[in-house]
Amino acid sequence: MPSPADVFLWGALPYAAVALLVTGLIWRWRYDRFGWTTRSSELYESRLLRFGSPIFHVGLLFVLAGHLIGLFIPQGWTDAIGFDENDYHTMALWVGITAGVLTFFGIMLLIWRRRTTGPVFLATTVNDKIMYVFLVGALGLGLSTTLINASGPGYNYRTDIAPWVRSLFVFQPEVSLMANTPVEYRIHAVSGLLLFAILPFTRLVHSFTAPVPYLFRPYIVYRARDPHVIGTTAPRRGWERSDI
Amino acid sequence: MRVMSQIAMVMNLDKCIGCHTCSVTCKQTWTSRPGVEYVWFNNVETRPGQGYPRRYEDQERWRGGWRLTRRGRLVPRSGGRLRRLASIFANPLLPNIRDYYEPWTYDYQSVAEAPLGDDFPVAAPRSLLSGKPMSTIAWSANWDDSLGGMPQHGEDDVILNRIQEKIKLEFEQTFMFYLPRICEHCLNPSCVASCPSGALYKRVEDGIVLVDQDRCRGWRMCVTGCPYKKMYFNHRTGKAEKCTFCFPRIEVGLPTVCSETCVGRLRNIGVLLYDADRVPQAAATPREQDLYPAQLGVFLDPHDPQVGVEAERAGIPHEWMEAARRSPVYDLITRYGVALPLHPEYRTLPMVWYVPPLSPVVEAITAAGHDGEDHENLFGAIEKLRIPVSYLAGLFTAGDPAPVELALRRLAAMRAHRRRLNLGDAADPAIAESVGFTVEQLDDMYRLLALSKYEDRYVIPTAGAGDVRALEESALTGCSLNYEGGPGMGGGTASGPFGEASGRPAPLSVETFHILRDRSTADTSADTSGLRGRVNLLNWDGRGLPEGMFPPGAGNGSTGSRDGETAGGAGPDAGAGEITGRPPQEGETTRRPFQKGPNP
Numbered sequence: 001m002p003s004p005a006d007v008f009l010w011g012a013l014p015y016a017a018v019a020l021l022v023t024g025l026i027w028r029w030r031y032d033r034f035g036w037t038t039r040s041s042e043l044y045e046s047r048l049l050r051f052g053s054p055i056f057h058v059g060l061l062f063v064l065a066g067h068l069i070g071l072f073i074p075q076g077w078t079d080a081i082g083f084d085e086n087d088y089h090t091m092a093l094w095v096g097i098t099a100g101v102l103t104f105f106g107i108m109l110l111i112w113r114r115r116t117t118g119p120v121f122l123a124t125t126v127n128d129k130i131m132y133v134f135l136v137g138a139l140g141l142g143l144s145t146t147l148i149n150a151s152g153p154g155y156n157y158r159t160d161i162a163p164w165v166r167s168l169f170v171f172q173p174e175v176s177l178m179a180n181t182p183v184e185y186r187i188h189a190v191s192g193l194l195l196f197a198i199l200p201f202t203r204l205v206h207s208f209t210a211p212v213p214y215l216f217r218p219y220i221v222y223r224a225r226d227p228h229v230i231g232t233t234a235p236r237r238g239w240e241r242s243d244i
Numbered sequence: 245m246r247v248m249s250q251i252a253m254v255m256n257l258d259k260c261i262g263c264h265t266c267s268v269t270c271k272q273t274w275t276s277r278p279g280v281e282y283v284w285f286n287n288v289e290t291r292p293g294q295g296y297p298r299r300y301e302d303q304e305r306w307r308g309g310w311r312l313t314r315r316g317r318l319v320p321r322s323g324g325r326l327r328r329l330a331s332i333f334a335n336p337l338l339p340n341i342r343d344y345y346e347p348w349t350y351d352y353q354s355v356a357e358a359p360l361g362d363d364f365p366v367a368a369p370r371s372l373l374s375g376k377p378m379s380t381i382a383w384s385a386n387w388d389d390s391l392g393g394m395p396q397h398g399e400d401d402v403i404l405n406r407i408q409e410k411i412k413l414e415f416e417q418t419f420m421f422y423l424p425r426i427c428e429h430c431l432n433p434s435c436v437a438s439c440p441s442g443a444l445y446k447r448v449e450d451g452i453v454l455v456d457q458d459r460c461r462g463w464r465m466c467v468t469g470c471p472y473k474k475m476y477f478n479h480r481t482g483k484a485e486k487c488t489f490c491f492p493r494i495e496v497g498l499p500t501v502c503s504e505t506c507v508g509r510l511r512n513i514g515v516l517l518y519d520a521d522r523v524p525q526a527a528a529t530p531r532e533q534d535l536y537p538a539q540l541g542v543f544l545d546p547h548d549p550q551v552g553v554e555a556e557r558a559g560i561p562h563e564w565m566e567a568a569r570r571s572p573v574y575d576l577i578t579r580y581g582v583a584l585p586l587h588p589e590y591r592t593l594p595m596v597w598y599v600p601p602l603s604p605v606v607e608a609i610t611a612a613g614h615d616g617e618d619h620e621n622l623f624g625a626i627e628k629l630r631i632p633v634s635y636l637a638g639l640f641t642a643g644d645p646a647p648v649e650l651a652l653r654r655l656a657a658m659r660a661h662r663r664r665l666n667l668g669d670a671a672d673p674a675i676a677e678s679v680g681f682t683v684e685q686l687d688d689m690y691r692l693l694a695l696s697k698y699e700d701r702y703v704i705p706t707a708g709a710g711d712v713r714a715l716e717e718s719a720l721t722g723c724s725l726n727y728e729g730g731p732g733m734g735g736g737t738a739s740g741p742f743g744e745a746s747g748r749p750a751p752l753s754v755e756t757f758h759i760l761r762d763r764s765t766a767d768t769s770a771d772t773s774g775l776r777g778r779v780n781l782l783n784w785d786g787r788g789l790p791e792g793m794f795p796p797g798a799g800n801g802s803t804g805s806r807d808g809e810t811a812g813g814a815g816p817d818a819g820a821g822e823i824t825g826r827p828p829q830e831g832e833t834t835r836r837p838f839q840k841g842p843n844p
């Protein structure tokens with residue numbers, strides 16, 4: 001029997017986090033599209049950003065890809081194509097450590113820049129500061145998990161953690177799978193879930209509007225004027241212009 | 245043929261006196277807010293000079309506008325879509341704030357609080373970005389105004405760098421004019437092309453290029469894309485902003501604020517019809533010098549019946565056709581051929597054109613002791629004064645002197661012709677003929693360029709077509725009260741649920757209104773709570789210390805007295821406490837004029 005704490009952490013928290021993520025995104029899209037931006041600080045300072053930002057983002061994209069592969073490709077599949085578990089483990093660790101270290105170095109550089117560059121620091125909101133705690137927390141815990149894994153005897157998370165994640169998607173969370181995993185994995189999982197939960201309410205929302213459609217659109221955009229709006233404001237309901 | 249209409253502007257540079265009225269009124273209307281302190285949708289540069297931002301014309305460095313590939317295709321000079329996305333995390337082609345200038349204020353508080361002494365207290369400059377003292381103010385939007393500091397950075401004029409003649413210093417002494425610049429509202433806008441989120445768009449009805457503030461995600465690629473550097477990044481909201489051609493005014497038939505307030509009455513606004521199908525071809529004209537004629541070829545003659553039919557099919561309203569037929573802009577560009585585009589070589593097909601200045605030539609002749617109003621003298625000088633012509637050609641025709649010379653000769657002919665009439669001589673048709681005109685044409689041109697009656701220089705059709713209620717309200721960007729979120733919500737200084745700069749943007753007029761009202765009614769200081777470390781000093785009247793003017797703990801001994809004091813928040817005594825730097829003591833009389841509350 002899993003303890004109530006386990007049920008909460010591995011059976012309820014993931015759904016709560018994702019629910020917050022989704023409703024938060026919808027809500028913010030509906031009510032705060034104006035606040036949906038990277039709030040770039042490159043205008044103030046570009047020397048450090050030029051290194052920090054690409055290192056962080058590219059590293060992070062690799063980290064994300066690593067999570068997707070590790071958690072959603074069952075071990076049975078890699079075994080089936082004859083991919084040796086040991087080789088997989090070694091490869092995953094090396095790629096993971098590289099990406100993780102890059103990302104962590106990147107974010108540290110960015111935070112250092114943020115603290116030491118006067119204008120950038122002044123433009124940092126309380127919201128940003130809270131966000132950085134969660135972000136660095138999740139990244140740091142994830143990286144240390146990987147490092148512990150690499151320095152110790154090794155741990156195959158594809159036999160318990162990955163199946164647990166997949167069980168969430170079919171709404172039959174196998175809580176007991178998580179109950180006996182090493183503690184660093186459990187802390188990292190919780191920190192990741194918390195990060196998901198706050199994503200929509202921070203500047204991190206910019207990642208959900210990555211401008212992929214740009215690749216497929218004509219260069220010049222034409223748009224017709226909204227015939228009901230003159231100036232910048234739409235008339236209130238009931239006060240629209242009539243066509244008569 | 246696909247007929248589209250465009251609201252365009254022509255500025256007659258001969259009449260610009262460099263007073264910056266246009267810049268100031270524009271700034272008060274659009275950019276007197278925190279986050280855009282350094283932004284001038286309209287700026288006036290002295291030529292020769294570096295411009296604003298510094299050396300923006302150096303496209304080897306900034307890579308704005310379009311480039312023609314070897315196979316004749318147009319791509320943004322800064323790179324195609326993949327290149328742009330690859331540099332999205334950090335954009336090396338983004339100008340730094342110092343390429344514009346670091347906005348600053350003065351530490352007036354130290355003057356107000358200086359103890360009695362022999363030394364005269366000085367208000368030291370402070371950066372508006374970091375709040376730190378600035379040792380020197382080294383640059384601004386028009387630091388080199390009227391050739392100021394020429395010996396030091398005269399060499400930095402991008403156009404001068406390109407001119408062959410070696411007599412640059414002599415040039416600087418004899419030749420100067422002002423160049424007011426706004427966004428060009430290009431037919432082929434590279435800012436739009438480089439926006440990854442598709443937030444920038446060209447309006448179908450009037451060709452005005454706008455930023456959808458709800459769609460902009462702050463990727464800041466448009467700043468790189470625009471070769472005129474007329475896209476700006478609001479560093480507080482994290483969104484791009486640009487000249488709007490005062491569209492709320494244009495929509496009700498009023499000229500832009502810069503035009504309305506122009507002292508020299510040198511701006512003309514009107515409708516131009518063009519063939520949208522021919523735009524890509526014209527922008528891809530191989531030789532840069534051919535871009536000016538190519539753009540002329542894109543414009544359509546509104547008097548042509550065929551064009552009328554096509555325009556009707558394209559849904560262009562009758563009022564717009566009428567306006568196009570009376571358009572001063574069309575006349576100056578096409579019929580008189582005296583207006584030229586700014587930097588056609590950027591291939592964006594700009595739509596704010598310029599009548600090149602003749603007065604420097606006139607002055608040069610007069611200074612040499614000759615009659616500067618005589619057409620023979622003027623014609624001769626235009627041919628002989630190679631430097632001004634090649635400089636102007638560097639600005640307006642990608643280096644081809646012929647169109648510049650023609651425009652100047654026509655202006656000279658107009659001048660000589662009108663001088664004869666003024667002196668009571670009979671008109672000399674030979675003068676007009678020498679530039680390919682009739683006497684009547686010269687007179688028409690004179691009426692438009694020199695007399696510039698209000699109704700002649702602005703021919704603007706309305707968009708709303710007769711909605712009187714909307715007309716009266718939207719002349720100031722819409723009724724300030726009936727936007728979503730309702731009246732009295734604190735205007736632009738309020739913050740959304742995610743801290744500053746989130747939530748629905750309040751209409752600009754509302755934000756400006758609230759700031760101004762706070763300033764004129766507050767007993768104490770401008771209420772800038774909520775602006776978080778950003779103070780707009782254009783709206784600060786020097787009373788009290790606005791919240792956030794200095795970073796916390798910046799000294800001045802004033803931090804203590806600021807606690808809990810926002811305008812109106814701490815009762816009628818707050819002001820006195822703030823000015824003296826300590827709370828008023830019990831029984832102390834506060835000597836403040838216009839005090840509203842009872843004395844303690």
Ligand code: HEM
Binds near residue numbers: 039040049114204207
């Ligand atoms: C592929 C999608 C993404 C794109 C295109 C993107 C792009 C950007 C851009 C343009 C900036 C502004 C940099 C500047 O000029 O100041 C930025 C900042 C930032 N991004 Fe992203 N981003 C993406 C995904 C993410 C993700 C998934 C995260 C983390 C969960 C993230 C975290 C951050 C952070 C923390 C900053 C602030 C950096 C700083 O200035 O301190 N981004 N991003």
Ligand code: SF4
Binds near residue numbers: 426427433434436
């Ligand atoms: S001048 Fe205006 S329309 Fe043209 S590219 Fe620049 S911002 Fe865009």
Ligand code: SF4
Binds near residue numbers: 260422424505507509
């Ligand atoms: S207001 Fe008119 S005259 Fe004055 S600087 Fe502007 S364009 Fe020139």
